[in-house]
Amino acid sequence: MSMSLTTESTNDGPTVTEAPNSSESKMTSVEKKDKKPDDVAEEEEEEEEYVVEKVLNRRVVKGRVEYLLKWKGFSDEDNTWEPEDNLDCPDLIAEFLQSQKSAHEGKRKASSEGNGDENKSKKKKDDTEKLRGFARGLDPERIIGATDSTGELMFLMKWKNSDEADLVPAKEANVKCPQVVISFYEERLTWHSYPTEDEKKDDKN
Amino acid sequence: MPTKNVADDRISKFKNKGKDPAKLRDKRINECVELRKAHKDENFLKRRNITLSSLPDEEALSPDHVLDEKVNSLTIEDIIKEVNSDSRESQTRGCQAARKLLSRERNPPLKEIIDAGLLSRFVEFLGMDDEPTLQFEAAWALTNIASGTSWHTQQVVEHGAVPAFISLLASPLLHISEQAVWALGNIAGDGPAYRDALIDCHVIPALLARITPETPVGYLRNLTWTLSNLCRNKNPFPAVSAVQQMLPSLIQLLHLSDKDILSDACWAISYLTDGSNERIDVIVRTGIVPRLVALMGHEELSVLTPALRSIGNIVSGSDLQTQMVIDAGVLSVLPQVMRHPKASVQKEAAWALSNIAAGPCKQIQQVITCGLLPPLVELLRNGDFKTQREAVWAVTNFTSGGTVEQVVQLVQGGALEAIINLLQVKDAKTILVILDAINNIFMAAEKLGETEKLCLLVEELGGLDRIEMLQNHDNEMVYQAAHNLIEKFFNDDEIKELKVDTTDDAFVFQTSEAEKTFKF
Numbered sequence A: 001m002s003m004s005l006t007t008e009s010t011n012d013g014p015t016v017t018e019a020p021n022s023s024e025s026k027m028t029s030v031e032k033k034d035k036k037p038d039d040v041a042e043e044e045e046e047e048e049e050y051v052v053e054k055v056l057n058r059r060v061v062k063g064r065v066e067y068l069l070k071w072k073g074f075s076d077e078d079n080t081w082e083p084e085d086n087l088d089c090p091d092l093i094a095e096f097l098q099s100q101k102s103a104h105e106g107k108r109k110a111s112s113e114g115n116g117d118e119n120k121s122k123k124k125k126d127d128t129e130k131l132r133g134f135a136r137g138l139d140p141e142r143i144i145g146a147t148d149s150t151g152e153l154m155f156l157m158k159w160k161n162s163d164e165a166d167l168v169p170a171k172e173a174n175v176k177c178p179q180v181v182i183s184f185y186e187e188r189l190t191w192h193s194y195p196t197e198d199e200k201k202d203d204k205n
Numbered sequence B: 001m002p003t004k005n006v007a008d009d010r011i012s013k014f015k016n017k018g019k020d021p022a023k024l025r026d027k028r029i030n031e032c033v034e035l036r037k038a039h040k041d042e043n044f045l046k047r048r049n050i051t052l053s054s055l056p057d058e059e060a061l062s063p064d065h066v067l068d069e070k071v072n073s074l075t076i077e078d079i080i081k082e083v084n085s086d087s088r089e090s091q092t093r094g095c096q097a098a099r100k101l102l103s104r105e106r107n108p109p110l111k112e113i114i115d116a117g118l119l120s121r122f123v124e125f126l127g128m129d130d131e132p133t134l135q136f137e138a139a140w141a142l143t144n145i146a147s148g149t150s151w152h153t154q155q156v157v158e159h160g161a162v163p164a165f166i167s168l169l170a171s172p173l174l175h176i177s178e179q180a181v182w183a184l185g186n187i188a189g190d191g192p193a194y195r196d197a198l199i200d201c202h203v204i205p206a207l208l209a210r211i212t213p214e215t216p217v218g219y220l221r222n223l224t225w226t227l228s229n230l231c232r233n234k235n236p237f238p239a240v241s242a243v244q245q246m247l248p249s250l251i252q253l254l255h256l257s258d259k260d261i262l263s264d265a266c267w268a269i270s271y272l273t274d275g276s277n278e279r280i281d282v283i284v285r286t287g288i289v290p291r292l293v294a295l296m297g298h299e300e301l302s303v304l305t306p307a308l309r310s311i312g313n314i315v316s317g318s319d320l321q322t323q324m325v326i327d328a329g330v331l332s333v334l335p336q337v338m339r340h341p342k343a344s345v346q347k348e349a350a351w352a353l354s355n356i357a358a359g360p361c362k363q364i365q366q367v368i369t370c371g372l373l374p375p376l377v378e379l380l381r382n383g384d385f386k387t388q389r390e391a392v393w394a395v396t397n398f399t400s401g402g403t404v405e406q407v408v409q410l411v412q413g414g415a416l417e418a419i420i421n422l423l424q425v426k427d428a429k430t431i432l433v434i435l436d437a438i439n440n441i442f443m444a445a446e447k448l449g450e451t452e453k454l455c456l457l458v459e460e461l462g463g464l465d466r467i468e469m470l471q472n473h474d475n476e477m478v479y480q481a482a483h484n485l486i487e488k489f490f491n492d493d494e495i496k497e498l499k500v501d502t503t504d505d506a507f508v509f510q511t512s513e514a515e516k517t518f519k520f
Helices: A038-043 A090-104 A170-176 A178-187 A196-205 B003-015 B021-047 B076-084 B088-105 B110-115 B119-126 B131-145 B150-158 B161-168 B175-190 B194-200 B205-207 B217-231 B238-255 B259-273 B277-286 B288-293 B301-313 B318-325 B328-338 B342-355 B361-369 B373-382 B386-401 B405-411 B415-424 B430-448 B451-460 B462-471 B476-492
Strands: A052-061 A062-071 A082-083 A140-147 A154-159 A166-169
Touching: A062 B119, A062 B194, A140 A170, A140 A178, A140 B021, A140 B131, A154 A170, A154 B021, A166 A170, A166 B021, A178 B131, A178 B217, A178 B288, B076 B088, B076 B110, B076 B119, B088 B110, B088 B131, B110 B150, B110 B430, B119 B131, B119 B161, B131 B161, B131 B175, B131 B301, B150 B175, B150 B194, B150 B386, B161 B175, B161 B194, B175 B194, B175 B217, B194 B205, B194 B217, B194 B342, B205 B238, B205 B328, B217 B415, B238 B259, B238 B288, B238 B301, B238 B342, B259 B277, B259 B288, B259 B361, B277 B301, B277 B318, B288 B301, B288 B318, B288 B328, B301 B318, B301 B328, B301 B462, B318 B328, B318 B342, B318 B361, B318 B451, B328 B342, B328 B373, B342 B361, B342 B373, B342 B386, B361 B405, B373 B386, B386 B405, B386 B415, B386 B430, B405 B430, B415 B430, B415 B451, B415 B462, B430 B451, B430 B462, B451 B462, B451 B476, B462 B476
Parallel strands: none
Antiparallel strands: A052 A062, A062 A082, A140 A154, A154 A166
16 A cells, blocks of 8 residues: 655655555655755655655654654664654654653663672772682691581681681591591580599599 | 688689779779670671782781780881882882871871871882882882872872783782772772873773683672762763673673672662763663662662662663563562661662653553552652652652543552641651652543542641642742642532542542441
């Protein structure tokens, strides 16, 4: 189907016709006063067909409503404002208006507060992981405490020639300094008390 | 039996026996303190942001360890002397010492280094391609200064670091190039002004040129983070041309599997979609939406969060943009996100749903069909307040754009009861949104001729009492809205009679003592 709405002017501006397959883009006859695409510059005498791809925006100029049109086959640089009276693409206009409507009714943009979850805007580069435990390359002196609050058994190790003790996994200590570990346990051996003092003495032998 | 001496010797080795109680107590206290300290240090170290990268291992140093480990921490005075000397060796030594001070955990002396006038020298060092160690130390030092406040970053920029860093991006030494990426990330992250200044210096092509199939993961992590800072900030947004330049690489990065890369790439997208529908269009046209929807279901919170934010932003756009998100399967991922253990995730999911529900009834139908009503009602009942607030918006939007049948389904799903229970919240805005929803539901009921039944239903749910009470609310809009509701729908003298149900319409407002679920 080919329709063209002619304007009053007898200007040999191009006529816009409907692309056969597209249900969206309707035809519009338009006086393209401001811009003509390069490849039709020489053919101003003939009727050219231009297809509206999309309605992008709306404005009111001197009381007249105009729409910003994206032309099919042309880049965004060729977009033009056309008076609504010249247009016959109600679907595209409706789609545009609907998109505007949804933007105001119900749709809510992100709150500017943000969540504080955002990734960091600046980062300091720290020293690479501080050497600790056996990695410090020091010799174990003695174990002075133990804890399993991390989920695994850790010993607090006093190192030779250092005042700073730190935690080492028991598993590692058992292999690397078994005697030190044994000393630790031996120091802490306790015997449970039994009913009589005499029996206690005997047990301690 | 052993002799007394041997027994004594052995006994004295035992933990507690034969020891002076005071000494024992002291020993216990010291031990506790040491344990606590070591534990604290360990946790402290765990919390640090350690990024694996191509960077060489550095020996750990801290002022606390002065005595035991190999140390050469110089004072700032010494550093100044070294850095200003003519010997490359001294300069390197001084620069490295400065870098170490600037990398320490507690109170790195950013201002002192700046005040010592060292920045110009550091920037000079950046240009010494024949002295890579010096370049690297200077780059690291300047990175950390730029990681401070805006003032600190400004000092770095004003000493001419930017062109030097951009040149360093092309260094054949990966660890130096990577350090430059990091520094530029800090500068870009300061705000839109420096971000745009960097863009004007053509930082983007220089960065993108570093992405190759051989680029190590650690490098890519830093690079993605820096790119995200170039996408960050509004007022103004980054130029569309800059965004267009970065997008293809961002898309590439979004298809990798490293969680840190994915997280920062998603943050970049979330910044870019946090704007007008035109901005959203730029992103959506890349075809990245399905990948974002998939990442919404990622097991890592650090990936899920920005992916969800991005999707939430996109569905705050046009109906068309929202449809693309629905077509990508968001409605099947959303329920599990709405049940996520973290409250802020639930909230963002509810917000996204509220925007989808603000669309045309065709989309609302998809929301229903994909089973989003039950999780929504769950959030209304059990979510924390911020989540409930978003869920309430979802309900209101639903009632505003939905068909009568869709509104009926909403009520049958328990949403009306849930929002009535929320009428007792303090937040006036939320109350208004709820009253709006109730109003819309009544309008749907009117179309069915079921207004009286709905009144009874609302009354049974305790809604009438609450709305009547709201007529005394402090907030003017609230008491007006409550009053209007009562006037409009509850003041009819004939309402008490239940109409005989002669219609074969399946949607009938009913009250039933026996049934908990209300059919209407």
